[in-house]
Amino acid sequence: MDFELPEDIKALQKTVRDFCEKRVKDKAREWDHSEKFPLEVVRELGQLGLLGMRVSEEYGGAGLGSLAVAAVVEELARYDGSLALTVASHNGLGTSHIRVFGNDAQKKQYLPKLATGEWLGAWGLTEPGSGSDSAGMKTTAVRKGSDWVLNGSKMFITQGTVGDVFVILALTSPQKRQKGITAFILDRQVKGFSQRAIHGKLGMRSSDTAELHLDNVVVPDSQRLGELDRGFLDTMKILDGGRVTIGALALGLGKGALEESVKYAKERSAFGQPIAEFQAIRWMLADMQTELDAARLLVYRSAALADAGKPYSREASMAKLFASEAANRACNKAVQIHGGYGYTREFPVERYLRDAKLCEIGEGTSEIQRSIIAREVLKG
Amino acid sequence: MPLKILVTAKRVEDSESKIKVDAAGTGIVKEGLKYKINPFDEIGVEEALRLVAKHGGEVVVVSVGTKDVHEQLRHALAMGANKAVWVHHDGPIDQLGIAGCLQKVVEKEKPDLCILGKQAIDDDQGQVGQYLAEWLGWAQATFASKEESLESEAEKAKTPAIQLAADGKSITVIREVDGGLLTVSSPLPAVATTELRLNQPRYASLPGIMKAKSKPIEELTPAGLGVDVGVKLTVTKLAPPPARKAGIKVPDVATLVDKLKNEAKAL
Numbered sequence: 253m254d255f256e257l258p259e260d261i262k263a264l265q266k267t268v269r270d271f272c273e274k275r276v277k278d279k280a281r282e283w284d285h286s287e288k289f290p291l292e293v294v295r296e297l298g299q300l301g302l303l304g305m306r307v308s309e310e311y312g313g314a315g316l317g318s319l320a321v322a323a324v325v326e327e328l329a330r331y332d333g334s335l336a337l338t339v340a341s342h343n344g345l346g347t348s349h350i351r352v353f354g355n356d357a358q359k360k361q362y363l364p365k366l367a368t369g370e371w372l373g374a375w376g377l378t379e380p381g382s383g384s385d386s387a388g389m390k391t392t393a394v395r396k397g398s399d400w401v402l403n404g405s406k407m408f409i410t411q412g413t414v415g416d417v418f419v420i421l422a423l424t425s426p427q428k429r430q431k432g433i434t435a436f437i438l439d440r441q442v443k444g445f446s447q448r449a450i451h452g453k454l455g456m457r458s459s460d461t462a463e464l465h466l467d468n469v470v471v472p473d474s475q476r477l478g479e480l481d482r483g484f485l486d487t488m489k490i491l492d493g494g495r496v497t498i499g500a501l502a503l504g505l506g507k508g509a510l511e512e513s514v515k516y517a518k519e520r521s522a523f524g525q526p527i528a529e530f531q532a533i534r535w536m537l538a539d540m541q542t543e544l545d546a547a548r549l550l551v552y553r554s555a556a557l558a559d560a561g562k563p564y565s566r567e568a569s570m571a572k573l574f575a576s577e578a579a580n581r582a583c584n585k586a587v588q589i590h591g592g593y594g595y596t597r598e599f600p601v602e603r604y605l606r607d608a609k610l611c612e613i614g615e616g617t618s619e620i621q622r623s624i625i626a627r628e629v630l631k632g
Numbered sequence: 633m634p635l636k637i638l639v640t641a642k643r644v645e646d647s648e649s650k651i652k653v654d655a656a657g658t659g660i661v662k663e664g665l666k667y668k669i670n671p672f673d674e675i676g677v678e679e680a681l682r683l684v685a686k687h688g689g690e691v692v693v694v695s696v697g698t699k700d701v702h703e704q705l706r707h708a709l710a711m712g713a714n715k716a717v718w719v720h721h722d723g724p725i726d727q728l729g730i731a732g733c734l735q736k737v738v739e740k741e742k743p744d745l746c747i748l749g750k751q752a753i754d755d756d757q758g759q760v761g762q763y764l765a766e767w768l769g770w771a772q773a774t775f776a777s778k779e780e781s782l783e784s785e786a787e788k789a790k791t792p793a794i795q796l797a798a799d800g801k802s803i804t805v806i807r808e809v810d811g812g813l814l815t816v817s818s819p820l821p822a823v824a825t826t827e828l829r830l831n832q833p834r835y836a837s838l839p840g841i842m843k844a845k846s847k848p849i850e851e852l853t854p855a856g857l858g859v860d861v862g863v864k865l866t867v868t869k870l871a872p873p874p875a876r877k878a879g880i881k882v883p884d885v886a887t888l889v890d891k892l893k894n895e896a897k898a899l
Contacts, residue, residue, distance in 0.1 A: 259703070259706065260841055260842065260844075260845055263703075263706060263707065263710060263836060263841045263844075264838060264841055266707075266836075267710075267835050267836050267837070267838070267841065270835055271835055299837070300835055300837045300838055301837045301838025301839050301840075302838060304838075305838065309842075314838045314839055314842050315842070316838070316842075
């Protein structure tokens, strides 16, 4: 057993850290407050190669695995959860669906520009009335000659207004429910396709979220992504990967919260000594560190399994479930340790807490993760 | 005209680490420290990369030390250097020993130009570049800086600050001197050492990091190079700076002015 990250991944994390120290650290609070999507910084991340991590070199990416993406997202989240979410969803959802299930023509057309970040990718599964319950999907795609006509709405779509390329899941055989879902690639400009930004989120406020409307959107069959009616199975595979990354994101937020707490506990005095001397505070710090370390092992293990080509669905769900809940506990404790200051925007811990909450919801709620894990456990 | 440039990558303690003097009082506690490439050397790597981007050529990065220096060599390779030379030495070494190793590597690699940090941020000796130039019999342009600011258009366009003459036979370097700038010209081959304001080093990009994995690191030893690395300069005492005294609170502006005037003598 080797618990060390490989040298190149450590080097990658260092690049992310150096970049964030200079370009992100002092800005994250303002971006969060004003709900500003930092497009310029996202483009710079693209120049560093962080938006094409999993895309093969043939298409202009780095051809890295799940562990590298997890390490990068974790490091980004230490500084800004929203930016980490942008990178996670661009790499893991939209781009990955085309990377894994696209045909050569689609890969050639979309991956090079997605890999550099010239185009941003979005992925639309969730709808106003359905999320993990894909069988409740209402968006339809109806065959008309050599074209498809899409109608419906998508909800809470990350990169929904800033995205250039959208992967949209729609019912092609409604009577077959989730076994009748197919994926399509949409360019933002396609006629009948509109986006409406969603404002006022609790956290992840500088990540771009939108509602999408498809009103008789016509696309040729060449925009169909993957096999007909296989979209749901493909989606499940994409989500497994996405869950590892959300686990890593949670980990980074928890780590950021812990680091801030340690610093504050040493600086802040009460009753004549630094609060780090009080057992109440020490126990909180000890629990935070322990739970985050446990979460890290789960996240890295699921990433390593994915990279080894082994089944990792259960492990990914466990990693996401535990890491996101551990991060929420850690961020909550961080606010408590900071006392009144922790409740204000003067310190980043309240932002970490708000951002961390998303990790228990996005890409499958904690309840959905438990269902998946239980199903796998009961399989025997 | 293509240039071959040799740069250095010393492994130094990360300035963000907390440095403590060890029990013997002659060194620092190494446990738990983080390391990085000497920032002055990193500026040297950046300048070399800009020069070869403009004029063609290659960049060779050298480091002397234990296998740990591979981390710094890989960093320079990830930034874009073409190959690395590792002079493997596990024991103590001083500036004379380092310069001796570099001299032999230079004689082997035959670069047109060496760019070194003007000093390393660990012990601030600032000797190696000068020894190297002296022993090679080359001209030296120390403390290379630049005229425009780091945020200028030229900086953003990543143009090199060190100018190569049209015939490729000499360089022009702007040096920082007290209260101004001094422009010097030197025939090649030459040694330049870098000042902080010379450039802003690039980040190692993801493709750069991936490519660095397959770039060669040649291993040499001081003995193989015929260099005596016997230490002549030893640290006899290392002391931390005196701890700052706690500040005081003054009740009003009048007291503050009084204290500034009569105690601090600042007014």
